[in-house]
Amino acid sequence: MNVVHHRYATVQGHRLFYREAGPADAPVLVLLHGFPTSSFMFRELIPRLAQRYRVIAPDHLGFGLSDAPPVDAFEYTFDALTELTSGLLAQLGVSRYSIYVQDYGAPIGWRLALADPQAVSAVVTQSGNGYDAGFVKEFWEPIREYQREQTPETEANVRAALTLEGIRWQYVTGVPDESVVSPDTWHHDVALVSRPGNDEIQLALVRDYANNSPMYPTLHEYLRSHQPPVLAVWGENDPIFGPDGARAFGDDVPEAEIHLLDGGHFLLESAGEEVAALMLDFLDRVIR
Template sequence: MGHSTQNKEAPPMSAVHHRYATVDGHRLFYREAGDPAAPTLLLLHGFPTSSHMFRRLVPALADRWHVIAPDHLGFGLSDAPGAEEFDYTFDGLTALTAGLLEQLGVDRYSIYVQDYGAPIGWRLALANPEAITAIITQSGNGYDAGFVESFWKPVWAYHSQQTPETEAAMREALSLEAIRWQYVTGVADESLVDPENWYHDHALVSRPGNDAVQLKLFLDYATNSPLYPRLHEYFRASRVRLLAVWGRGDEIFGPDGARAFADDLPDAEIHLLDGGHFLLESAFDEVTALIRDFLDRRVSMSGTAAP
């Protein structure tokens, strides 16, 4: 599937601004690059990382697009109030993201969703379908297909019953080795993946009190699957342009999660590449070329969906 991206010159790298905005009393960090008058692409990161996962992608796309990559509350360089101070839910994180976009004057945009970024992106789309010009999903599930049972079984057990045993299994996901596993699993040549990734992520999720934040979000993940029928209705009604680019070796959201988008969007462009859950780390050039080609064809420079 897809179109040739050969013989296209690499774009010039653009300056990236590292900024903060206060939304509902919370300080959010975000990366921004490109002309604000150009079509906007919102990059939504997953667990356990931050906009750090987009550190190369932001400048690589900013020659033609206005790129915004925020850190969700509790992640990266954004504020991380304790779980007793903020009700950490995907609804809550979505509301803060919507507030940031409103503050920046962005009312139409494409989204790139990965992992936790997907349920946030889906909520944004369901709340305001007209705002979304295109979707790029990279290991961002929107279907029950693709959940790899060996990874998700302890999560489902925690959803079912919160006991010391089920909580201990979830706390293990915050360990340095578990985070490293997310980055290198499915990658044929692990030396392509910068170890700074898991040390960076581990340091931030290890801040005092952040364990309770992450446990709250693990628990709230149970709210996402019930949204899927509404999401699929949105896909069928809107025929939104969608690119799914996925690591074949992802042991969290398997390739069936990518293929499933074609159930409701027959024109979905689905690409399975060699790599794992954090595909940008080992297949950056391939993913970037696919994104540029997709957006060039599917989103006009006025920021509307192309026919």
């Protein structure tokens, strides 16, 4: 197993935590986590990938072990989180890399690619949505109601996702055998989102998420024009971003490799070895 280093860097005055492993001169793979977790979700994936790649997995501001300034001190948007990620990569001397995007990591990864298309050598998306077809209506309608109008009732629906039961639901729904998913995952996440003021951070990002789908046509044009190698490996039973979101990448990148595995939103927790094998096979062919 490869040694994983746990490090901090200061970007635009904010302290960002990141995990790093692998040879310094190897091709770079940037892992971008989703809600409500952190680079903790990659704790078992990183050593597998680091055999042949330099892996960098940051915690977004407001998540994990990175700083979490209150909402009156920092405007939490996906544009802002992307700027911090870009600044971190520049500080680490990374100018070309592949991305792995999951959930919230996707709109950050898409913005990185649109800002500098030549920087991104390949895309791995695991429930990293980029198409309206990916939204599961039953999950997203209460969120859209809150995005349209913030009332005590609509906010209460969103706040349910910050509770222990709400976070556990994300981890176990769609998993064929719930017993393979460690309870450490949702207990770890709920402890961090329960820090004073973090609820307001999460609500701000939920509101800003409404600005992501209008960006999709530009993303699709980028995919059609640049034809980056794409691997979409999703949980077929994901209750948040459904499998049609994975299949849609083939509309713009005909050579996209699409795998639907028996699992849910956090596929690494139940099928980590299979995902790692698919990633290494894919990256070895299109990068190395």
